Amino acid sequence: MAEELKKKRVHKPAEERQAEILDAAVKVFANKGYQVADVQTIAEHAGVGKGTVYRYFPTKEDLFKQALIRQLDILRCKMLQAHDSCAEPLQQLKLVMSTYFQFFDEHPETIELFVHERAEFGHEETPLYFARMHEHTGDWIPMFEAVRAALPMRDIDVEEMMCLCGEIMHGAVYLSKAVVPSRASHDRLENVFRFYLQGLVTNADVDEIYQLHNL
Template structure:
């Protein structure tokens, strides 16, 4: 290793180093599975010693958990940013759906972590994905209440609207990851959202309401 390389390594902040380890862990866990994934391989990919890795993450289970939490942090930040400057609640819902699809198009390995968490830890825990989504449930309720207040929706509850929306997003992301139809989730955004609108609005042309501010 050259002096320049050493200098660069020394001057990385703890936050940078931790992020690099978690990025490497996400990749290795997704490719090899939790049981087979080796912490040495993760350390090598992150460009750190195994001792450094264990200073940040003392166990393999902790490393896996933090890698999954970091992916969900990124997802939540993107969903939050997607609707920030949009007033129309339906347009905001579509923007959030698009951000969700783009996240899983860009980070397909996250779906592997979901599956591994369930396989390794089973019913002993609530899946981190659902646990995390519940923390922003009040934001979703407010958004869908605004839809009900402003547009001619069918006689269905907010919980039902939110559940179907979540199922469409999650299902489309998973099917895209599995390559079922050759299209990314984001490439199907218009069709999926159109389908969702026809399911909740009493109108022959529900997309007209996207133009309402």
Template sequence: MEHLGEKKRKRCSTDEEMLERREQILLEATELFAEHGFSDALTQALADRMGIGKGTIYRHFPSKRDLFLAAADRVMRKLQEKILANIAGVEDGLEQVSRGIRTFLRFFSEHPEYVEMLIQERAQFKDRTRPTYFEHREVNVQRWRQLYTRLIADGRVRPLAVETITDVIGNLIYGTIFTNYFAGQAKPVDQQADDILRIVFCGILTLPESDRWLSARSTDRAAS
């Protein structure tokens, strides 16, 4: 009789192989979708590319839609893994922000096919109320809001609504990856990140001009 521990090891080995195969399918599918688009990318072409049967793909993903959305989800999982790895062990909050922005921009710069996936999802699946990117952003943004809350409490960031801070920075870097994709990346990632951080952290106004602008805004709001 087979020992219980041996059965468990075999089951774990099988599960790992299944997960590895799933990741391989998603990796190859991402490249195929990016090259040919959702409509023209064929499951058979993916099977041929990987040297496997179509049945293997369908065991993991019942439809091409399921395959595409899982591939888009993988992109966002990989992004989060990269960011968490690059901020791990960093105590300074502002340095975490800096590394997070750099990692985000570098991730999509090194993998333009991932930007293409985000574009195609918006074009092909208009029935989805919230695209994959924003599903993940809504979950992961909580970490950054907690970070900004601590930075405000420590007197290192002005007392602004943390939702406003994360929304503005998130929209800024999100828009940047599409500008880079469509218009070409005019600057290296680190220089681009430095420009963004300089504007976000320091602003463009001198301190006296900043005070005047904020005072004028307060007056305008009171008048309206």
């Protein structure tokens, strides 16, 4: 017993401790839902006391929202890394979309958080997914401007291009998890990417675009 207490009292940097609590919160909220999940269970999963959780996150609502924000920030970071790994605009876009789908295949609990957020707070404020997407619009404008310059585009502005892309990907992820049995979102990448391109271009063969841009 003394050894177990000693292990529980191991000092960790605040940032690491917060991350562990948020990881536990993601799992518990996704599994049990916002109403049923309790802070004590989350504390136990994180290996800390309930008071420690409240020291970092004053309310259950704050804990839930910060857990979802952390997942969205991890996703954004992975997408930016994918973007920076190549220079050709259409290849960047496809790789970013691929990374997006892969993230939700590996972290399906994040989708559950979307569902619970909508159920609990949907009528009070903009969902965090769309709020964060709007907040970081500047991350992606250059890529979509470059895509626009590379294609024979119909009359559509860059922000609308971005919104449509985000909405299509978001919907594809939801649908992949809604069917029984669920399917990997990433398996739909090729069809979703082609569908998106076909809606953007005018009188162009998507097969030719694929060949031209090595997609």
